Amino acid sequence: MEADKQIHAMHHxxxxxxxxxxxxxxxxxxFGVGPVVENGFYYDLDLGDKRLSEDDxxxxxxxxxxxxxxxxxxxxxxxxxxxxxAWAEENQQPYKLELLNDLKRAGTTxxxxxxxxxxxVEAAGESGVExxxxxxxxxxxxxxxxxxxxxxxxxxxxxxxxxxGAYWRGNEQNAQMQRVYGVAFATExxxxxxxxxLEEAKKRDHRKLGQELxxxxxxxxxxxxxxxxxxxxxxxxxxxxxxTQELRHRTGFQRVWTPVIAKxxxxxxxxxxxxxxxxxxxxxxxxTSDEFVLRPMNCPHHVQIYASQPRSYRDxxxxxxxxxxxxxxxxxxxxxxxSRVRSFTQDDxxxxxxxxxxxxxxxxxxxxxxxxxxxFGMELKFRLSFRxxxxxxxxxxxxxxxxxxxxxELAKENQLDYYIEEGEAAFYGPKIDFMATDAIGxxxxxxxxxxDFVQPERFGLEYADESGGKQRPVxxxxxxxxxxxxxxxxxxxxxAGRFPVWLAPEQVRIVTxxxxxxxxxxxxxxxxxxxxLGLRIQIDNDNESVGKKIRNxxxxxxxxxxxxxxxxxxxxxxxxxxxxxxAVSESAKGYTPDEFLKTVAHEAKSRVTKTSL
Numbered sequence: 001m002e003a004d005k006q007i008h009a010m011h012h013x014x015x016x017x018x019x020x021x022x023x024x025x026x027x028x029x030x031f032g033v034g035p036v037v038e039n040g041f042y043y044d045l046d047l048g049d050k051r052l053s054e055d056d057x058x059x060x061x062x063x064x065x066x067x068x069x070x071x072x073x074x075x076x077x078x079x080x081x082x083x084x085x086a087w088a089e090e091n092q093q094p095y096k097l098e099l100l101n102d103l104k105r106a107g108t109t110x111x112x113x114x115x116x117x118x119x120x121v122e123a124a125g126e127s128g129v130e131x132x133x134x135x136x137x138x139x140x141x142x143x144x145x146x147x148x149x150x151x152x153x154x155x156x157x158x159x160x161x162x163x164x165g166a167y168w169r170g171n172e173q174n175a176q177m178q179r180v181y182g183v184a185f186a187t188e189x190x191x192x193x194x195x196x197x198l199e200e201a202k203k204r205d206h207r208k209l210g211q212e213l214x215x216x217x218x219x220x221x222x223x224x225x226x227x228x229x230x231x232x233x234x235x236x237x238x239x240x241x242x243x244t245q246e247l248r249h250r251t252g253f254q255r256v257w258t259p260v261i262a263k264x265x266x267x268x269x270x271x272x273x274x275x276x277x278x279x280x281x282x283x284x285x286x287x288t289s290d291e292f293v294l295r296p297m298n299c300p301h302h303v304q305i306y307a308s309q310p311r312s313y314r315d316x317x318x319x320x321x322x323x324x325x326x327x328x329x330x331x332x333x334x335x336x337x338x339s340r341v342r343s344f345t346q347d348d349x350x351x352x353x354x355x356x357x358x359x360x361x362x363x364x365x366x367x368x369x370x371x372x373x374x375x376f377g378m379e380l381k382f383r384l385s386f387r388x389x390x391x392x393x394x395x396x397x398x399x400x401x402x403x404x405x406x407x408x409e410l411a412k413e414n415q416l417d418y419y420i421e422e423g424e425a426a427f428y429g430p431k432i433d434f435m436a437t438d439a440i441g442x443x444x445x446x447x448x449x450x451x452d453f454v455q456p457e458r459f460g461l462e463y464a465d466e467s468g469g470k471q472r473p474v475x476x477x478x479x480x481x482x483x484x485x486x487x488x489x490x491x492x493x494x495x496a497g498r499f500p501v502w503l504a505p506e507q508v509r510i511v512t513x514x515x516x517x518x519x520x521x522x523x524x525x526x527x528x529x530x531x532x533l534g535l536r537i538q539i540d541n542d543n544e545s546v547g548k549k550i551r552n553x554x555x556x557x558x559x560x561x562x563x564x565x566x567x568x569x570x571x572x573x574x575x576x577x578x579x580x581x582x583a584v585s586e587s588a589k590g591y592t593p594d595e596f597l598k599t600v601a602h603e604a605k606s607r608v609t610k611t612s613l
Contacts, residue, residue, distance in 0.1 A: 015034030018041070018043050046205070074137050110599075254319060313471075315463065403453060524539065591613065
């Protein structure tokens with residue numbers, strides 16, 4: 001914990017050093033805020049007509065290194081709020097002036113939205129603040145709560161990475177500033193490792209691979225954030241969908257189907273309208289006065305299936321699952337490939353359980369998730385996402401405390417590698433978030449198991465207990481993949497597009513040596529046999545050299561390439577070219593067509609990650 005605080009202080013200090021360097025180079029700069037983010041920091045700047053580019057980073061970094069070498073002390077001091085306002089006016093810093101005036105008025109909406117880490121106060125109280133704190137290093141002074149390191153020479157290693165546009169305080173009605181991002185680490189070695197990881201990440205970018213491997217696309221006529229999947233990409237969707245359904249079916253989940261549209265009344269009753277109203281696509285009927293929304297999530301629909309008839313304790317646990325399409329009106333500037341879209345599919349599951357069934361059902365889902373991510377080759381940690389003291393959570397506090405205790409007990413009993421994160425709970429209950437580490441060391445939130453005491457209460461769900469009395473069920477939400485699109489963005493980058501045999505859109509490519517009739521006939525006979533075994537196979541019978549055909553197959557990352565010539569047609573063994581990441585060892589062993597195809601079919605069915613050839 002102390003180490004985390006020190007890293008935070010180093011990153012925050014580097015944000016100030018960035019601002020200090022920019023001020024020395026561009027004295028008329030107006031400063032916004034400069035908070036810490038994961039692995040670094042940023043600072044929002046208004047440089048008037050000057051547009052920064054990455055070419056300008058050389059000069060800024062050179063100035064930053066001079067400040068670091070000078071080892072200037074970070075000096076904290078306080079000013080009365082009115083004196084601070086006068087300081088902002090005198091130094092022509094309109095953004096700081098706005099923050100200070102909001103702090104003085106404290107209790108206004110804008111003041112509540114301030115980031116306390118950028119202010120000289122712990123938080124804005126109902127009656128405003130009397131004094132704020134500043135930090136000074138060299139000739140640069142900034143409104144800030146801190147903390148900072150002792151001096152500029154103790155900030156570790158850094159690199160400025162990019163500059164982007166950012167509206168002041170995230171409001172599109174406000175001025176657009178320039179946001180300069182930097183990464184930072186305690187040592188130069190850690191920085192180099194991180195930069196190497198970023199270079200590798202560029203090569204693995206799922207947007208780039210999605211185009212190269214012909215998996216998905218976006219169309220301006222269809223709309224931003226609405227992905228279209230090609231036949232090859234649809235294979236990925238369907239195979240993943242089958243896998244998650246199999247795992248959930250084993251634990252008693254039944255498939256249901258619900259429409260992608262619902263009346264606004266449904267989401268007002270569930271609480272989602274108040275919480276996520278700005279994210280909903282509104283739909284108006286031309287036939288009736290009803291107002292509808294495109295479904296943003298599936299739980300209220302599944303609740304209605306539960307509520308459609310009387311339920312008994314004998315019915316519980318009652319489990320529904322649906323690979324369901326959902327829609328959210330995400331801001332255009334936040335859309336990013338498949339990782340942030342407006343149309344997505346969730347492998348959503350809802351179990352309605354008695355209180356004493358919570359641990360059993362949740363444990364089954366944890367085991368299913370562990371099995372799934374074991375197949376994907378991704379290590380898991382578990383984040384117990386609990387509520388904090390903030391507003392916005394629904395339901396009785398005692399139920400929350402009880403649910404959180406049950407989740408932590410479950411984590412201990414299952415020996416999960418877990419940590420607790422307050423403030424990350426859903427508005428209706430605590431959850432277990434599955435944090436997967438990919439091949440280049442990045443951590444992603446993937447699956448989730450959530451307890452919900454709120455929706456059963458809001459919808460008045462009941463079941464009859466053994467004595468005939470009425471009891472309230474508990475609702476358990478679970479998605480093993482989460483958003484299928486977002487998972488694909490992670491998994492494509494995790495594998496660099498080298499999918500295992502079971503998931504590969506094309507499992508075998510037949511490359512013909514010539515276009516003679518006997519060669520073509522044999523290739524089609526082999527393809528027909530493969531098709532009967534459920535394999536995905538294509539024939540490259542183009543009038544190109546064998547070498548070019550093989551290179552084309554390798555570019556598409558096909559697991560197996562089979563070259564057909566006279567020798568193979570006349571009864572010789574097939575010697576498949578095996579993609580390097582699949583092969584346990586180098587092998588030039590031959591197989592009869594029947595042996596080869598049945599082995600590949602078995603690998604696909606078993607979802608193995610290495611070949612048995």
